Amino acid sequence: MLAPAEGPATSDSQVELVWTAVTGTGLATGNSAILTYELLWDNGEPARTDFLLLADVDAAGATPTSFTLVGATEGATYRFKVRAVNIYGAGPASPEASIVASDIPSRMEAVTTTRSGTDIILTWVAPAANGAALLAYEIKVRDQASGTYVKDTSKCDGS
Numbered sequence: 001m002l003a004p005a006e007g008p009a010t011s012d013s014q015v016e017l018v019w020t021a022v023t024g025t026g027l028a029t030g031n032s033a034i035l036t037y038e039l040l041w042d043n044g045e046p047a048r049t050d051f052l053l054l055a056d057v058d059a060a061g062a063t064p065t066s067f068t069l070v071g072a073t074e075g076a077t078y079r080f081k082v083r084a085v086n087i088y089g090a091g092p093a094s095p096e097a098s099i100v101a102s103d104i105p106s107r108m109e110a111v112t113t114t115r116s117g118t119d120i121i122l123t124w125v126a127p128a129a130n131g132a133a134l135l136a137y138e139i140k141v142r143d144q145a146s147g148t149y150v151k152d153t154s155k156c157d158g159s
Contacts, residue, residue, distance in 0.1 A: 001019070001020070001022060001082060001083065001084060001091070001092070001093075001094040002019065002020050002094060002095075003019075003081075003094050003095040003096065003097045004017045004018060004019040004039075004080050004081070004082045004094060004097045005017075005018050005019070005097060006018075006097070006099045007066055007068070009068055010099060010101065010102075010103075011101070011102075011103045012072075012074040012075075012101055012102055012103045012130045012131045013070070013071065013072055013074065013101065014068055014069060014070045014071070014072050014101070015068070015069045015072045015078055015099050015101050016066060016067070016068045016069075017039065017066065017067045017068075017069070017080050017082075017097075017099070018065060018066045019037070019065050019066075019082045019094070020065065021034070021059070021064060021065050022034050022084040022091075029084070029086060030086045030088055030091060032086035032087045032088060033059075033086060033087075034059045034084045034085065034086055035058075035059055035060075035085055035086055035087065036056045036057060036058055036059055036084075036085045037056070037057045037059060037064065037065075037082050037083070037084055037085065038053060038055075038056055038082070038083050038085055038090055039053070039054040039055045039056075039057065039067055039080060039081075039082055040052065040053060040054060040080065040081040040082070040083070040093060041054040041069075041078055041079060041080050041081075042078065042079040043078075044072070044073060044076040044077070044078050046077070051079070051081055051093070051096075054067075054069070054080075055067055056085075059084075072101035073101060074101055074102065074130065074131040075100065075101065075102060075131035075132070076100070076101050076131075077098050077099070077100050078098070078099050078100075078101065079096050079097070079098050079099075080096065080097050080099065081093040081094050081095070081096050081097075082094045100131060100132060101131055102129075102130055102131030102132035103130040103131060103132075104130065105127045105128065105129055105130060105134060106127040106128035106130060107127065108124060108125075108127045109124065109125055109127075110124075111123070111124045112124065122139065124137075138151065139151070
């Protein structure tokens with residue numbers, strides 16, 4: 001079974017987990033239909049080495065390959081595994097997936113500009129990171145000819 005992955009509904013307060021269904025017959029499913037998927041997790045405790053049962057997801061349900069953990073702690077890393085269960089029991093667990101409860105940064109306030117000789121100095125207040133480190137800022141300059149905003153690294157040294 002493939003490792004589960006982060007779903008699009010993951011935010012600073014919930015984690016969506018998605019996985020690929022076990023399909024086919026014979027060895028792939030243990031010669032029996034998959035009844036449920038067991039979701040295992042470390043409940044966000046960084047020192048935890050074992051995995052706890054989080055939920056059973058009915059394989060015949062409306063969304064048998066996704067689960068949303070509500071009430072996640074912003075910035076916490078959660079580890080998950082999934083295993084298929086048939087009438088004979090649970091199969092082997094998938095490789096683990098680590099997912100951080102985070103979201104895109106908040107909207108920035110307006111940039112302040114000042115002049116120093118021929119230089120224009122931009123300053124701003126960092127937006128809320130929403131659980132993940134801010135890695136970079138993208139500065140775009142309005143092109144006078146087209147009126148569009150473009151990245152122009154030739155006029156900005158990044159400092």
